[in-house]
Amino acid sequence: MKLPFDLDLKGKVAVVTGGGGVLCSSFAEAIAGCGASVAVLDLNMEAAKAAADKINADGGKAIGVSANVLDKASLENAKKIINETFGTVDILLNGAGGNNPKGTTSNDYYNPDDENIEGIKTFFDLDPQGIEFVFNLNFLGTLLPTQVFAHDLIGKKDACIVNVSSMNAFTPLTRIPAYSGAKAAVSNFTQWLAVHFSKVGLRVNAIAPGFFLTNQNRALLIDENGNYTARSEKILSQTPMDRFGAPDELIGTLLYLLSYEASSFVTGIVIPVDGGFSAYSGV
Numbered sequence: 001m002k003l004p005f006d007l008d009l010k011g012k013v014a015v016v017t018g019g020g021g022v023l024c025s026s027f028a029e030a031i032a033g034c035g036a037s038v039a040v041l042d043l044n045m046e047a048a049k050a051a052a053d054k055i056n057a058d059g060g061k062a063i064g065v066s067a068n069v070l071d072k073a074s075l076e077n078a079k080k081i082i083n084e085t086f087g088t089v090d091i092l093l094n095g096a097g098g099n100n101p102k103g104t105t106s107n108d109y110y111n112p113d114d115e116n117i118e119g120i121k122t123f124f125d126l127d128p129q130g131i132e133f134v135f136n137l138n139f140l141g142t143l144l145p146t147q148v149f150a151h152d153l154i155g156k157k158d159a160c161i162v163n164v165s166s167m168n169a170f171t172p173l174t175r176i177p178a179y180s181g182a183k184a185a186v187s188n189f190t191q192w193l194a195v196h197f198s199k200v201g202l203r204v205n206a207i208a209p210g211f212f213l214t215n216q217n218r219a220l221l222i223d224e225n226g227n228y229t230a231r232s233e234k235i236l237s238q239t240p241m242d243r244f245g246a247p248d249e250l251i252g253t254l255l256y257l258l259s260y261e262a263s264s265f266v267t268g269i270v271i272p273v274d275g276g277f278s279a280y281s282g283v
Contacts, residue, residue: 001029001058004252007259010035012158013086015078017069017145018096020047022214024164025054026247027093027254032060034255037086041067041078041096041145061086069096069141075148089152091258094145094163097138097186098216102130103178123177131178138182142189154200158260163190163206167274170208183208187270194268203267205257210274211235212245238282241275249273 009031016028020042032038032055040055040062042048048064055062063085067078082089106121107114114120142163153159169187172180186206193204213221221232221244228236236242253273256262272278 001026001033001248001251003030003033003255005255007034007255009091009258012036012090013039013082013088014091014093015039015041015082015089015145015149016093016095017041017067017141018164020044020051020064021095021216023209023212023247023250024093024095025051026251027095028052028062029055029058029060030251030254031091031093031258032062033058034258036061036091038062039078039082039086039089040064041069043068043096069145070136072144072148075145079148079152083152089149090156090159092145092149092153092161093254094142094161094186096141096145097164097183098134099176099179100130100134100137102127103134103176105175105177108174126177134178135182135185138179139185139189142186146193150197150202153202154197157201159201160203160205160258160260161193162254162257163204165190165206165208165270167208167210167272167278169270170272170278190270191268198267203257203263205263205267206270207250207253207257208270208272208274208278209250210245210272210277211239212247212250235277238280239275239277240280243275245273245275 014031014036016024018024019028019040028038028040040048040051045066052062052064065078065081068074114122163186165187166183168180169183190206223229250273253271
């Protein structure tokens with residue numbers, strides 16, 4: 001991976017949760033490319049190992065670790081492995097998250113007639129367990145890793161936490177109330193953590209990606225013929241830059257937030273990287 005600017009993270013240890021995914025594996029590669037030792041955490045050990053193997057093959061240093069961000073004991077076991085392998089942690093990137101169909105409506109707008117149509121899920125059909133899962137994965141999946149790993153970071157002037165929020169934390173998207181609300185909670189929690197840890201030298205910020213093609217959303221955005229879906233066309237019509245982002249386009253913002261020299265007085269911010277989506281009024 002070609003980095004947008006040089007950042008020396010040699011001697012640092014980074015933890016990336018959700019590191020087996022498209023975006024977070026790119027984050028892990030970039031951090032390793034700056035010289036840090038990276039622990040790639042993912043519920044899917046094969047995905048974690050694949051991301052770590054790629055980093056090692058490129059000359060970096062990484063390990064894949066199986067961890068469930070909703071299970072504190074699992075995270076504590078991961079921390080033990082990381083500390084024994086690399087030492088104490090300097091950087092925590094909370095990237096694990098996602099949506100669930102049980103927390104999603106079928107249509108953008110409510111129509112009473114839809115309640116009588118089989119297969120159409122309205123607001124009134126949303127599954128509380130699905131909503132709970134989405135909130136837990138995104139919010140608790142940020143809180144619990146922070147509880148486990150932040151002890152290592154406290155007192156190090158150049159240590160930091162970067163959370164992954166979303167541009168829909170600023171304005172909710174149609175159909176996905178659980179995910180929008182959960183990411184809004186992550187943004188709010190980022191600000192809370194920044195204040196809470198401000199006296200012990202720990203900076204906490206977040207990146208809010210816009211629309212990027214990933215394994216999780218590909219079927220929603222690209223049809224079986226490789227063309228944009230109606231949902232994609234709607235998204236792009238509201239994105240001033242008129243395209244989806246590439247994972248590498250998040251790296252500059254990430255490295256800025258990780259750099260103590262560049263952002264030592266920056267904490268509690270959420271930076272949208274979305275091609276102008278959150279700035280556009282639609283007119």
